[in-house]
Each structure stands twice: as structure tokens, then as C-alpha cells.
Amino acid sequence: MYPANYKYSQEHEWVTLEGQTATIGITDYAQHSLGDVVFVELPKLGAKFSAGQTIGTVESVKAVSEIYSPVSLEVTEVNTALANTPEKINQDPHGAAWLVKGRATNPGELAKLMDAKAYEAYVAEKEKEAGA
Amino acid sequence: MGAKMVNFGGWDMPVEYSGIVAEHMAVRTTAGLFDVSHMGEIEIYGSEAIALVQHVTCNDAWKLSDGQIQYSGLMTESGTFVDDILVHRLGPAHYFLCVNAANQDGDFEHIVTINRFAAEVDNVGERYSQLAIQGPRAREILQRLTAVELGLIRYYHFTRGAVEGVASLIARTGYTGEDGFEIYFSPEHSEKLWDRLLDAGASLGMIPCGLGARNTLRLEAGMCLYGNDIDRTTTVWEANLGWICHLEKGLFLGHDALARQQATGLQRILVGFEMTDRLIARDGYPVLSGERQVGRVTSGSPVPYLKKNIGMAYVPFDIRTPGTEIQIGVRGQMAGARIVKTPFYKRPK
Numbered sequence: 001m002y003p004a005n006y007k008y009s010q011e012h013e014w015v016t017l018e019g020q021t022a023t024i025g026i027t028d029y030a031q032h033s034l035g036d037v038v039f040v041e042l043p044k045l046g047a048k049f050s051a052g053q054t055i056g057t058v059e060s061v062k063a064v065s066e067i068y069s070p071v072s073l074e075v076t077e078v079n080t081a082l083a084n085t086p087e088k089i090n091q092d093p094h095g096a097a098w099l100v101k102g103r104a105t106n107p108g109e110l111a112k113l114m115d116a117k118a119y120e121a122y123v124a125e126k127e128k129e130a131g132a
Numbered sequence: 133m134g135a136k137m138v139n140f141g142g143w144d145m146p147v148e149y150s151g152i153v154a155e156h157m158a159v160r161t162t163a164g165l166f167d168v169s170h171m172g173e174i175e176i177y178g179s180e181a182i183a184l185v186q187h188v189t190c191n192d193a194w195k196l197s198d199g200q201i202q203y204s205g206l207m208t209e210s211g212t213f214v215d216d217i218l219v220h221r222l223g224p225a226h227y228f229l230c231v232n233a234a235n236q237d238g239d240f241e242h243i244v245t246i247n248r249f250a251a252e253v254d255n256v257g258e259r260y261s262q263l264a265i266q267g268p269r270a271r272e273i274l275q276r277l278t279a280v281e282l283g284l285i286r287y288y289h290f291t292r293g294a295v296e297g298v299a300s301l302i303a304r305t306g307y308t309g310e311d312g313f314e315i316y317f318s319p320e321h322s323e324k325l326w327d328r329l330l331d332a333g334a335s336l337g338m339i340p341c342g343l344g345a346r347n348t349l350r351l352e353a354g355m356c357l358y359g360n361d362i363d364r365t366t367t368v369w370e371a372n373l374g375w376i377c378h379l380e381k382g383l384f385l386g387h388d389a390l391a392r393q394q395a396t397g398l399q400r401i402l403v404g405f406e407m408t409d410r411l412i413a414r415d416g417y418p419v420l421s422g423e424r425q426v427g428r429v430t431s432g433s434p435v436p437y438l439k440k441n442i443g444m445a446y447v448p449f450d451i452r453t454p455g456t457e458i459q460i461g462v463r464g465q466m467a468g469a470r471i472v473k474t475p476f477y478k479r480p481k
Contacts, residue, residue: 035147035148035151035152036152059412062147062148062433064412
């Protein structure tokens with residue numbers, strides 16, 4: 001379910017690094033919790049963010065959720081296709097519905113994030129809490 | 133069932149099953165089934181039952197005949213809402229109120245406290261479960277499980293009869309803007325009726341629906357949600373619900389305050405609006421007119437059938453006219469919106 005080459009934040013974003021380029025999205029757990037996504041607001045090209053800062057919002061029918069950048073980065077590309085097809089976030093959150101790409105300005109931050117196995121345990125715990 | 137649950141007034145309630153959009157669209161195009169057993173029920177009976185009902189509500193219950201239902205407001209002395217309710221006349225001396233879950237005990241206390249009539253009041257929520265079958269195919273589906281001729285039950289009327297052998301009150305009401313039925317029965321039959329109704333409707337595309345779709349459907353149909361759009365601070369005139377208020381019926385709780393407000397005029401009124409850019413208004417967001425904050429959004433959401441971002445808000449009376457441009461503060465940005473007529477959606481006849 002959760003790609004092994006991605007890292008995951010406690011706020012349910014994923015990030016993967018290719019060279020210096022970080023790609024960021026929200027996790028399957030996040031899209032499922034939100035429900036039908038209807039609107040995405042993404043940052044401007046060139047914008048700079050530190051890890052943990054808000055880089056945009058994803059809105060479903062019932063809720064607004066802020067997206068926090070899991071790593072520090074300078075935005076080089078945003079997924080403009082999502083403006084007209086926000087539902088892709090529900091369909092392919094780990095793939096085609098990536099949100100932002102950027103130059104990771106402090107790649108060492110990735111080490112602080114969870115790997116797939118740790119994230120799976122983390123969401124399993126969340127689901128247990130919600131079910132209790 | 134894979135439902136996402138939320139705690140709502142002490143009840144564990146499903147927010148959604150297959151997704152709010154799919155559920156909303158099912159109700160608009162075929163049918164949806166809602167478990168609304170959290171709703172409260174209060175019975176009023178006795179020789180002066182009608183006098184008590186008339187005293188605590190703003191609509192005119194004298195207009196009801198047996199088997200008829202009316203939407204009404206349970207009023208404070210200020211003419212504001214203790215609750216919005218459905219009054220069912222079971223008989224000339226017997227009324228059945230369907231009330232909001234979170235208000236049930238408060239409503240009961242309120243009615244008992246001001247009861248100076250020969251009338252008994254019973255808080256009977258635990259004796260009833262309620263299922264709502266809503267949508268253009270609702271009648272056809274429910275008909276598969278009952279010998280009662282559903283076509284003979286007019287809108288806002290009810291009858292008693294068996295559904296899958298379960299004694300029920302079958303009402304042609306709903307909170308979705310579609311044709312449909314709300315059935316009340318003894319709680320031990322809940323699971324059985326839920327399962328049988330889903331089976332009966334599956335081939336026609338009926339699906340289970342949660343509180344999320346219930347909210348988007350009622351908003352699209354321009355119906356108020358207690359706690360959001362109406363409460364103890366909003367009068368029946370301000371809520372634009374004058375059609376359920378009959379001052380001429382005689383004195384009732386809130387009558388004088390409402391008569392005064394009618395004479396002096398309103399400062400504000402509840403209107404519907406739709407967003408004119410892509411941003412979404414949510415509950416509580418500020419409403420602005422000419423740079424000045426004039427109110428707050430009471431209900432705001434994208435709605436799946438109209439595919440618009442809409443909402444309701446109290447605005448100054450002089451800017452209430454449909455077509456008036458307003459702004460909504462969306463997380464620090466000013467977003468354009470326009471006041472429109474409600475209901476936003478009206479089902480085709």
C-alpha cells in the first residue's frame with residue numbers, strides 16, 4: 001500500500017527524493033479520511049518553505065485540510081492538472097496526484113520522517129483510536 | 133460496511149459509507165437509505181394536548197387533521213428557536229413530535245416546564261428507531277416491503293402500517309429535497325429493516341447514506357440545520373421561516389416578541405449565497421459587504437448535484453436581495469459570492 005521508497009510525516013504527507021528534487025503528496029490514509037476531494041490550492045513556483053510550513057490546502061466535501069511540507073524546499077513544479085481533476089487525489093494519491101515538486105534545501109530532514117513500515121504502524125494505531 | 137463513524141450527541145453515527153458525492157447523487161437520481169434513529173421523539177396527549185402544542189410552537193396546529201404533519205418551531209419567549217420540529221397529529225388529543233437529537237432532553241424539559249394544561253408529555257426517543265428512504269425511487273422500493281398503498285400518502289402526511297411485518301408510522305417527509313419516506317418503529321427491528329430495505333433497493337441503485345450526505349442534501353435543498361442556521365439567538369422571522377409562524381392563531385410563547393419584531397422590522401435575515409470564484413465557504417467564515425464584516429456563514433459547503441459552492445448566512449436586511457454581491461473571508465482571502473434565492477435545488481415535479 002505505502003511505497004517503500006517514500007518517507008512519511010505524522011501529518012500524512014509523503015515525500016520522495018530523486019537527486020535534489022523532492023516530490024510531495026498526501027497519503028492514502030489522508031485521502032480516505034478526507035473523503036471526496038473537490039478543491040486543491042497549491043503554492044506558487046519559486047516559493048520557499050521550511051519543513052512543517054503550510055504549502056497549500058486540500059478540501060473535500062466535508063472538510064478543509066492544510067498540507068504541511070514534510071521537508072524544506074523551493075517549489076519548482078506544481079501539479080496543475082489537479083485544479084480540474086481534484087478527485088485524482090482519491091484515486092491515485094501516491095502516484096499521479098502528487099502535489100508539489102521542489103528542490104530539497106535540507107535533504108537531511110528526510111531521515112527524521114517515518115519509513116513505510118513505521119507509517120503503516122502509525123496509521124493502524126490511528127484507526128484503532130478512531131474505532132475505539 | 134466500511135463506514136466512517138463520528139460521535140454525534142452520544143450516538144455513533146456513520147458520516148459516510150461509499151462517499152458523500154456518491155451518496156448525495158444516489159438520493160438525487162435513485163434512492164438512499166439513512167439511519168436517523170438518533171432523532172428524538174416526544175408525545176403530547178390528553179384533553180388539552182392541542183392547547184399545549186399551540187402554546188409552545190409557532191405554526192398553527194389547529195390546521196392539522198389526523199394523519200397530517202407540519203414543520204414548526206419550538207419557541208422561546210423571545211420568538212427564537214428552542215428547536216425546529218415536525219408535529220404529527222395522531223388523533224385530536226394526541227401529537228407526536230420529531231425533534232433534533234441533541235435537543236431532545238432540552239425540548240422535553242422546556243415543554244414540561246411551561247405545561248399548564250391538561251396534557252401529558254412523554255420523552256419517548258428510546259421507543260423509536262427511524263429510517264429515511266429518500267429519492268425518486270424511494271416509494272417504489274419501500275412499496276416492495278409493505279401492503280400500505282404508499283401512493284395514497286400525500287406529502288407531509290403519514291399512516292400506520294406494517295413494513296416487513298413491523299408496525300410502523302410511515303410518513304412522507306424528509307430532509308433531502310426529494311420525495312421519500314421516514315418510518316418510525318420499535319428499535320429491536322432496526323437491523324432487520326435496514327438490511328431488508330437495502331436488499332429491496334439494491335437493484336435500483338439505492339445505497340446507504342451517512343450524515344455527510346444528509347447535510348449536503350439538506351443544504352442544497354435550502355433547509356435549516358439547528359445549531360448552525362437557527363438557534364436560541366435567531367427568531368423565526370430572521371430565519372426567513374415566516375411561513376411556519378402564525379401570529380393570528382392566538383397567544384403562544386414568543387408571540388409578543390415576534391409581533392413586536394414584525395412591527396419594527398428586521399435588522400438581519402438568513403439568505404442563501406453561491407460562491408462566484410473557486411473558493412469554498414465553510415461554517416463560521418466571515419461575510420463581508422463593502423469591506424465591512426456583516427455576518428458569518430452558518431452553513432457552507434460544496435454541493436455535489438449542483439456542483440457549486442454554496443452557503444447560508446445572516447446578512448443585514450437591506451442587502452438581502454438576490455443578485456447582491458458579497459464577500460466571504462476564506463482563510464484570509466476575500467472570495468466573491470452572490471446572494472441567491474433559496475432553495476438552491478428544487479426537485480423536478
